[in-house]
Amino acid sequence: xxxxxxxxxxxxxxxxxxxxxxxxxxxxxxxxxxxxxxxxxxxxxxxxxxxxxxxxxxxxxxxxxxxxxxxxxxxxx
Amino acid sequence: xxxxxxxxxxxxxxxxxxxxxxxxxxxxxxxxxxxxxxxxxxxxxxxxxxxxxxxxxxxxxxxxxxxxxxxxxxxxxxxxxxxxxxxxxxxxxxxxxxxxxxxxxxxxxxxxxxxxxxxxxxxxxxxxxxxxxxxxxxx
Ligand code: SF4
Numbered sequence: 001x002x003x004x005x006x007x008x009x010x011x012x013x014x015x016x017x018x019x020x021x022x023x024x025x026x027x028x029x030x031x032x033x034x035x036x037x038x039x040x041x042x043x044x045x046x047x048x049x050x051x052x053x054x055x056x057x058x059x060x061x062x063x064x065x066x067x068x069x070x071x072x073x074x075x076x077x
Numbered sequence: 078x079x080x081x082x083x084x085x086x087x088x089x090x091x092x093x094x095x096x097x098x099x100x101x102x103x104x105x106x107x108x109x110x111x112x113x114x115x116x117x118x119x120x121x122x123x124x125x126x127x128x129x130x131x132x133x134x135x136x137x138x139x140x141x142x143x144x145x146x147x148x149x150x151x152x153x154x155x156x157x158x159x160x161x162x163x164x165x166x167x168x169x170x171x172x173x174x175x176x177x178x179x180x181x182x183x184x185x186x187x188x189x190x191x192x193x194x195x196x197x198x199x200x201x202x203x204x205x206x207x208x209x210x211x212x213x214x215x216x
Contacts, residue, residue, distance in 0.1 A: 046140035047133050047139075047141035047144060048140040049127060049129055049144035050097050050144060050147055050148070053140070053143075059139055060143055063140065064143075064144070
């Protein structure tokens with residue numbers, strides 16, 4: 001089960017990243033859970049200084065941008 | 078529920094509409110390293126950007142390194158000509174940043190008291206360097 005965490009306070013870009021990540025995970029056919037991390041202190045614990053960001057199994061993979069679902073597939077595999 | 082404004086306020090500036098500025102002092106053990114550290118913190122307090130963890134860049138902590146790579150502007154504050162902050166950023170593949178070196182401003186290493194006025198000098202030089210710097214291409 002992949003743990004996919006979207007770090008962001010709920011801005012439009014965070015929502016886009018959530019959608020793109022869900023699409024990527026569905027297309028890969030993997031088991032996954034998505035968690036939205038909206039608490040600033042929790043986001044800072046990852047060392048992340050700008051949102052949106054994506055962490056896969058606790059490891060930050062993307063900061064400050066929304067990659068395409070295709071790019072996200074490469075990051076979560 | 079209405080959308081929240083984009084990307085507030087993790088990095089001091091709005092990452093979608095304004096520049097995200099990250100500041101990396103060398104924070105070295107010497108007097109000039111200590112001045113770099115105080116200057117980084119004061120620049121943060123005064124809203125020029127946000128001090129971030131140089132050690133995390135050295136350790137390639139993903140969230141920290143990716144944040145630096147995505148920053149619109151970066152200021153490295155080096156204590157002395159060893160330029161540890163600048164070199165740490167370079168080695169991590171981060172370039173296009175502004176820098177200021179404490180010893181270039183009449184503060185010899187090992188002979189400079191850590192005073193408010195010396196810290197203030199570096200804050201001013203750092204702010205000027207940031208103002209003069211271009212937005213980073215990789216941001
Ligand atoms: S730049 Fe100079 S003062 Fe700063 S950590 Fe390196 S050796 Fe120490």
